[in-house]
Amino acid sequence: MSETDKPTKTVGKATNIAWHEGEITREDRAKALGHSGCTLWLTGLSGSGKSTIGVALEKALIRRGILAYRLDGDNVRHGLNANLGFSPEDREENIRRVGEVAKLFADAGVVTISSFISPYQRDRDKVRVIHEEAGLPFLEVFIDTPIEVCEQRDPKGLYKKARAGEIKGFTGIDDPYETPQRPEAHIKTDTQSIEESADQLVEALRAHGIL
Template sequence: MTLQKATNVHWHEGEVTRADRNKLLGQKGATIWFTGLSGSGKSTVAVALEKALHAQGRLAYRLDGDNIRLGINKNLGFSAEDRAENIRRIGEVAKLFVDTGVIVLSSFVSPYRADRDVVRKLHADGGMDFIEVYVDVPLEEAEKRDPKGLYKKARAGEIKNFTGISDPYEAPQSPELVLPSHKMSVEEEVEVLLKLLKTRGIIA
């Protein structure tokens, strides 16, 4: 965990509670954490789920790997240390969104269990819902898709520390949901996710 450097700082509660905000929005804030290899379909299903939730009048916001690295995490690379800090920061941002009552859709490779467990604990400590979704496809399928041409570059040695090629991916051991995206349509994935959100009381 990142050490707290600033001293004499304390969390200040307001007079509007998380329950108040949830009631206003008619939903419960939660983080849906999509993890899987590059090319597994994490962003695709997150985009589709966000659209489906919006169509139902739900407030959701998608946090995407490239988008975050273009802004708040633009000073981080892909070493194990930088990956850990990348995920920690995203976890903290997701927590703030959840506190406002928003359904957060986070799609990141997040290859290390320990880093994902840090985010899970952040939510648990705050009494917030964290739903880990493993978008599971074989490496050969992800490499065949290769939408950004990253696997080809990694195989050619042009990209270092690339998950699945020169860096490991540690699959979740007990995710809330597994989506074998090479066996399901995006529509089927969204249907399963919406059912899970209803079961968990995130949406009515």
Template sequence: MSKSTNIVWHDSKVTKQDRQEMNNHRSAVLWFTGLSGSGKSTISVELEKKLYELGVRTYRLDGDNVRHGLNNNLGFSPEDRTENIRRVGEVAKLMADAGLITLTAFISPYQQDRNNVRQILAEDEFIEVYVKASVETCEQRDPKGLYKKARAGEIKGFTGIDAPYEEPTNPEIVIETDHQSLEDSVQTIIDYLKDHSYLG
């Protein structure tokens, strides 16, 4: 619930539709969710590069990057995770209004948190991308050494080890990085954007 009082929304003379027409593509939020090490950041980085080459205006919000600034006062308790996603959802909404395709790479382990972001966006603007990989695969990759620390008890509340991950119930896109290459993963998403008329 908002603590702000005496505030009024101030409309712009330039609309979201104006920006989309100038950009020659629709707004969207590609919400990458999955376990640590599943490939969310890797895929989003490569996808952003490919979209840029196609002339698409994008911005990428990454879990670790956002915690360096906007969310540096949040930890990893369930409450802080929810607030982390709420803030990112609001930023993504602003970027959608700016006419961008926003790529967000966050574990975002709770279905309700992801649903809440979907609900604040316009219809069809939230594209949930489930980057699916088994805990065993993610633990073998362990690019940041976090699973090793979690197993050693150095990290508490680590998703997939001693904290839950709620799989998406009906994601728009599923990428199985156990089986799909990075190139195939990126192409799957680009094909979806083209097939659903997000790209001009």
């Protein structure tokens, strides 16, 4: 019944519940931090380099004194989304929850870097919409690596398993990856180094007025 405890915004009402004048705004927060929050939504095939680029970007930002945080399978699938499996419904709910959490982080003033395959445009668009409705910047970042390269890297042998039919519904093999049509940033990992990719995203953040 937590939401019934939502404080009233009324000022001057004769209960201390009404003491909400001067609530911290997003602007106060941005002023204190020196930058505003946003979500960088990295999407791409398994093995495309999303997490690697996310780590490099996080490092580049933290070293500049910008509070960045990564959301990925590591810290989400074992916690918040530990009760989700891999059915189509659960995958959709996985992305929905991550999108909502990214929105909260962005609202808090954090440069949020999410790294999930998120193969469907519809799911990515929903995350964009909840950000836009909240007035928060959302940058879709396409980590564009040819599937041949991803499959060659295959750091965990997942493509091999998918080819052998041991994993079903694997993105790029027997489940589609919908290429972003108008991403805010497009990273071609076969022609850019990781550092160049991170720099490109820092520039994108500047271009969008976030830094």
